[in-house]
Amino acid sequence: MMPAERELHSPARVMLAVGVSIALSAVVLALFSKDIGSALEQFFLEPFSNRYFLGNYLADAVPLMIAGLGVLIAFRSKNFNLGGEGQLYASALAAGVLALHLPAGTAPFAVWFLAALTGVLTGAAIGALSGLLKAVRHVSEMISSFLVSAIVINVSDFFITGPLQDPASNFQTTRQLAPKFLLPRILAPSKLDISIGLALVLIVAFMIVDKRTKIGFELKICGENEEFARYCGIPVAAYQIAAMAISGGMYGLAGALLVIGPQGRVMRGFSSGLGWSAISVALLAQGSGAGIVPAALFIAFLGTGSDHVMIGSGIPSEIVSILQAVAMFFITARSLPRIWKKRGQS
Amino acid sequence: MSGTAAVLADILKYTIVAATPLLFASIGGLFSELAGMLNIALEGLMGIGAFFGMAAAGLTGNVFIGMLAAIGSAVAGSLLMGTVTIKFKANLFITGLAINLLAGGITAVLSQWWYHTKAVVAFTLPPPVPAFPAALSQIPFVGPVLFSHSVLTVSAWLWAIVAAFIIKNSRHGIRIQATGMNAQAVSSLGYSPDRARMAALVWSGVGSGLGGFALGVSVSAFVPNIVSGRGWIALVAIYLGRKKPLWIAASCLLFALSESLSNYIQGFSSIPPLLVLALPYAVTLVSLIASGNKR
Numbered sequence: 001m002m003p004a005e006r007e008l009h010s011p012a013r014v015m016l017a018v019g020v021s022i023a024l025s026a027v028v029l030a031l032f033s034k035d036i037g038s039a040l041e042q043f044f045l046e047p048f049s050n051r052y053f054l055g056n057y058l059a060d061a062v063p064l065m066i067a068g069l070g071v072l073i074a075f076r077s078k079n080f081n082l083g084g085e086g087q088l089y090a091s092a093l094a095a096g097v098l099a100l101h102l103p104a105g106t107a108p109f110a111v112w113f114l115a116a117l118t119g120v121l122t123g124a125a126i127g128a129l130s131g132l133l134k135a136v137r138h139v140s141e142m143i144s145s146f147l148v149s150a151i152v153i154n155v156s157d158f159f160i161t162g163p164l165q166d167p168a169s170n171f172q173t174t175r176q177l178a179p180k181f182l183l184p185r186i187l188a189p190s191k192l193d194i195s196i197g198l199a200l201v202l203i204v205a206f207m208i209v210d211k212r213t214k215i216g217f218e219l220k221i222c223g224e225n226e227e228f229a230r231y232c233g234i235p236v237a238a239y240q241i242a243a244m245a246i247s248g249g250m251y252g253l254a255g256a257l258l259v260i261g262p263q264g265r266v267m268r269g270f271s272s273g274l275g276w277s278a279i280s281v282a283l284l285a286q287g288s289g290a291g292i293v294p295a296a297l298f299i300a301f302l303g304t305g306s307d308h309v310m311i312g313s314g315i316p317s318e319i320v321s322i323l324q325a326v327a328m329f330f331i332t333a334r335s336l337p338r339i340w341k342k343r344g345q346s
Numbered sequence: 347m348s349g350t351a352a353v354l355a356d357i358l359k360y361t362i363v364a365a366t367p368l369l370f371a372s373i374g375g376l377f378s379e380l381a382g383m384l385n386i387a388l389e390g391l392m393g394i395g396a397f398f399g400m401a402a403a404g405l406t407g408n409v410f411i412g413m414l415a416a417i418g419s420a421v422a423g424s425l426l427m428g429t430v431t432i433k434f435k436a437n438l439f440i441t442g443l444a445i446n447l448l449a450g451g452i453t454a455v456l457s458q459w460w461y462h463t464k465a466v467v468a469f470t471l472p473p474p475v476p477a478f479p480a481a482l483s484q485i486p487f488v489g490p491v492l493f494s495h496s497v498l499t500v501s502a503w504l505w506a507i508v509a510a511f512i513i514k515n516s517r518h519g520i521r522i523q524a525t526g527m528n529a530q531a532v533s534s535l536g537y538s539p540d541r542a543r544m545a546a547l548v549w550s551g552v553g554s555g556l557g558g559f560a561l562g563v564s565v566s567a568f569v570p571n572i573v574s575g576r577g578w579i580a581l582v583a584i585y586l587g588r589k590k591p592l593w594i595a596a597s598c599l600l601f602a603l604s605e606s607l608s609n610y611i612q613g614f615s616s617i618p619p620l621l622v623l624a625l626p627y628a629v630t631l632v633s634l635i636a637s638g639n640k641r
Contacts, residue, residue, distance in 0.1 A: 147634065154627070328440055
């Protein structure tokens with residue numbers, strides 16, 4: 001019997017999402033650029049053309065790997081954290097403020113550790129709030145995490161433009177961290193620093209916990225069948241709160257690492273879409289920890305390419321949102337309707 | 347009229363103005379909610395409606411054509427979302443998120459292309475058509491609060507009434523409700539739950555489009571991030587209103603009051619504006635928590 005619809009399996013979906021968003025980016029560039037040749041070159045080749053661009057591109061992928069992993073962990077238990085923008089922003093600010101106030105003589109390693117910890121705890125606390133509301137009041141974690149994030153963004157904006165504003169700067173930003181407090185760079189003069197190592201370690205650690213421990217298994221059961229999980233005596237509420245806390249904490253870590261790394265300060269609008277891009281990364285990874293790396297590299301590539309055509313050809317970098325949206329449509333579609341198949345059949 | 351009364355009248359008048367986009371969108375979102383779909387794309391659909399509605403109104407100088415464009419573009423967005431979700435069996439929340447991303451991207455790119463700016467695009471529109479005779483708006487206090495409004499503002503309330511009627515009394519509305527309660531029963535009766543779901547998404551597109559357009563008209567411009575969370579606030583209004591149109595309207599008024607107050611406070615107090623701007627979200631969050639519990 002012929003199936004009415006063609007089921008799309010995970011690798012096919014990923015290929016489609018990647019292929020279509022690349023094809024679409026070429027179409028968009030053709031539409032909006034005056035010189036299609038150079039726009040294509042800026043988008044597809046320039047990010048890899050020298051050590052500086054390549055390093056910056058890899059640096060952009062680091063927060064996506066970390067935050068994307070957090071989103072993926074929350075997905076495991078069917079928790080959808082839509083507050084990443086605020087979690088990342090507020091955590092970066094908390095980590096930045098801490099680093100700015102540590103005595104100048106503090107050992108850099110202590111600064112990095114404390115800043116990262118502050119970021120994780122801030123993000124985890126904000127994320128856990130939505131998990132708690134879901135567990136206790138059955139409030140949709142999507143809506144509550146979004147609203148909390150909106151509040152947190154306004155409050156962070158206030159601190160950056162008010163009490164924490166760098167008086168010497170024309171930008172709306174905090175003061176700059178002392179250079180010795182910043183993570184050591186690799187591939188200088190680019191922004192890439194040693195945090196890429198931490199990102200990879202975290203991904204491997206997740207893969208081990210996921211495959212080898214009870215926690216990974218129980219988290220998955222919570223997502224697949226809540227009733228069954230309860231029946232088995234798994235503390236579902238605790239997993240809901242933990243999943244949101246981990247997701248928030250990873251956003252927080254990503255934010256903190258940006259402050260003690262490439263950014264060195266917290267500017268207004270710091271998160272700049274990273275919260276949403278991390279969701280694209282997790283979706284593209286299709287639940288696989290190892291998949292996070294190529295997924296983050298791909299989403300970072302769309303962002304970097306868009307930045308390059310904005311600088312080179314004046315095409316708004318917001319095209320990246322369109323490309324990501326289209327990738328999302330394809331990654332989540334589980335089947336193609338029959339009409340697409342007819343051609344091949346008859 | 348004394349000073350305090352004038353201020354109060356102003357706050358209340360603006361409350362009704364600020365409730366307009368929320369009411370349009372939340373009543374639209376009610377359809378998808380009743381069909382069993384939490385539509386997180388209201389935010390993006392409002393943005394699409396605001397942009398295309400204002401662009402068409404600015405181009406033609408005709409507010410009615412702008413309104414149609416707002417509805418058309420947001421419905422197109424909801425159809426895209428519905429097709430991918432229902433026909434291609436995709437996850438509703440992910441397609442909703444994709445619509446929100448798409449809305450931000452498309453409006454920014456087209457704004458750059460058509461108006462050579464990603465910042466505020468101002469439009470000169472014909473003056474709003476008053477819904478009530480001028481004599482009524484002269485009544486002290488009540489006049490400015492209730493009878494000074496435009497046809498667009500009043501039509502939000504008509505939209506809510508018509509929607510309530512469709513939901514309760516038409517076969518179409520009852521099928522949408524039934525789909526949300528028990529889709530299998532609907533399909534065993536020979537009706538298609540998928541069709542009801544798609545129709546419900548279209549209704550939410552209509553409401554969001556109108557809501558976004560009302561936002562644009564209220565400032566006579568398209569502003570980046572013009573919706574700024576109102577789609578989510580509209581979603582919470584559905585829950586706080588327990589999915590009943592009348593109570594949803596009341597919830598919208600509550601959220602609009604918090605917006606109106608935060609606008610007022612910004613002008614007259616020493617509390618930093620950025621903190622005041624968080625007030626509507628905070629009120630919404632508290633309402634969401636209050637409306638939670640067993641569903």
